[in-house]
Amino acid sequence: MRAVASLAVFLVLAAVAGAGWFLSLPPRIGHPAPAAISDEERRATLAAMRPKRERPMIAVIGINDATEVTDYLMPYGILKRAGVANVVALATGPGPVRLYPALAVEPDMTTAAFDTAHPAGADYVVVPAMSRDDDPAAIAWIRAQAAKGAFIVGVCAGAKVVASAGLLEGGRGTTHWYYRRAVERIEPTLAWVPDRRFVVDARVATTTGITASAPMMLTLVEAIAGREKAAEVAARLGVSIWDARHGSAAFTLSRPFATTALANRFAVWRHETLVLPVSDGVDEVSLALVADAWSRSWRTRVVTVAPGRVTTRGGLRLHPDVAEASGEALPAAGNEPPLRLLDATLAAISARLGPETAAFVADQLEYPADM
Template identity: 40%
Template sequence: MHTINRRTAIASTAVALGGLALGGRAALAAQAATASTMFDASKNPTPEKIAPYQPRFGRTKPLVAVVGLNEGTIISDFCIPFGVMARSGVADVVSVSVTLGPVKMQPLTFQLQTTVDAFDESHPQGADYIFVPAVENDSDPGLLKWIKSQADKGCTVISICYGAMAVANTGIFDGHRATSHYSNESFRAKRFPNVRWQKNIRYVADGKVVSSAGVSASMPTSIALVEAIAGPEKAAQVARDVGIDGWSSRHDSDAFQSDPGNADMPARDAKPDVTLAIPVKAGDDEIALAFTAEAYSRTGNTMAYAIAASKAPVRLAHGLVVLPDLVVGGPTKVERTLAPLKAHEATRALDIALADITKVYGPKAARNVALFMEYPGTR
């Protein structure tokens, strides 16, 4: 299994996923040369809709799996779909790792509920939906084999952000419309020419394959799945609960490319200068924790860790289990500890983090984090 240097990966403001360094003016300039040939989905006459759920195998609820590599899974891409679907109550939601052991996301560590092998033993007919988050090694054979096997069993495969690269590697996207993060427009078109790639859209739903754009798009994509399963009224209720106004696929990804190269951010190999502790306790919201951890880590200035009263696993609000890195009063020097998570709306945590990043690291840092996450609040 290909692994990452956790400190280097988190320090990077130009994330390296699937062997491609996304940062730097030269890389983005090369993208610009061919990105214009990609279909501009802003011309679509109607928003996307995920096909309504069709019950299978006598299940009372659809079975949804969120899969993660044990090394190099992006925290928000995993936790947001899990959090939205679990809190909605419209599906049975399972967190799945490719192999046994902890899942080291960027930047925190989780213990998931089962493995792909154990999931297959318990559910030989397969899931109804699987979410595939961004992972560093998008060619991991165990991950690709499982994605393909689930698709062959008739499930709908939903990629989040750079998770599209892993799904595209299976061939499932060939001949279908799909999207991904704005920063890989040229790369994905060249690497996977048989996919009908689109830009300027939050998510694309083409039959049994669904794909989303950058980080924050995972929220409306997940709400769109709630709508497909339980209807628009339930989707609207869940949207209000997590703190978003709507879940339309309409989106202007071009607007988030205004700072190519992120010139004022720390270099990829720069060492974060602040050890940042994020307090975790039982019942904390998965989405709020993920947004907080990812936002600070994206600044390049901080190395974020989960801190708790002990190293005992901490069960979050909807079933994910985080493994604390640090213990309160322990020997590791911590330059800064955040206030405990108190956000009533999950997305409010990102607003709180960006406001603090503006204060501590400056508005440029906060803006670049928001641009990368395709978050409209600080554009």
């Protein structure tokens, strides 16, 4: 929740500064269809990401106290679905990984245990957004993996962590629209690449906001196992296009975004807690998207409920918030393709909280859907 809180503090301080600040913000613009990516660029991206062995090892790292929920669970869930690599979820220390803005999971192992089991290192390392961009244990481990030859993927604001590790120096990249300046402060030599949902530069990839994990991971699946396999996984996710096309101009700190943020934050009498039932076999991607989207309305808090620990579809152990709870229950994440479930969730947010809040959530997720 720290990233959400920092945005809230910024908006409050800016509001106090005066109405002039609000008037200086641009209106929200639509989402015109972005230009397709050339075959040449797509082939170059895939070539840069090709594995060095037939079945690579992929590690998703998190820090225990706060790692972004979709950044951590979506790559893991997509890659587990694909079945083309050995995939492990890691934490820098023992115990569960507390995810924000909701959920907690037990990782497969610690980074120390991984190093013992796999001294040659991972082939790919996925770096989510974390509450601390310069966590010493995470930074040291990411640097060590890069030195061993791992391909590093910084998803969303995970680019700040990758930058703090010194891996974006003199390179090209991107990040979540809200954190562009923060990444540039950490690594001023980084060349910003607009209108790309992800950027591959040598042995490092970075992505735009939260939902960009889907096209990034599908591109990784394609690099490992070919386009036919990637298309099969994409269909099960509800994704039709997974290249790097993106319309960066549609995502910015607009006047409607700021107005909705402040209105929802301060309307405490309208805040509510929603119950999300979970059970064994729950899909990590669907669960993350539903919990993330509702939690980012700034009016609703999501509480997961189950009588005991739950094992997800990919094998992670989920720590439910409570064993039982009263309150309005959200529909359990079922077998619907996860990205179509996100569309349905945004529609439900629009119906319950209003279209401006749904657009506010979509902007935070950097999800290219016009509300």
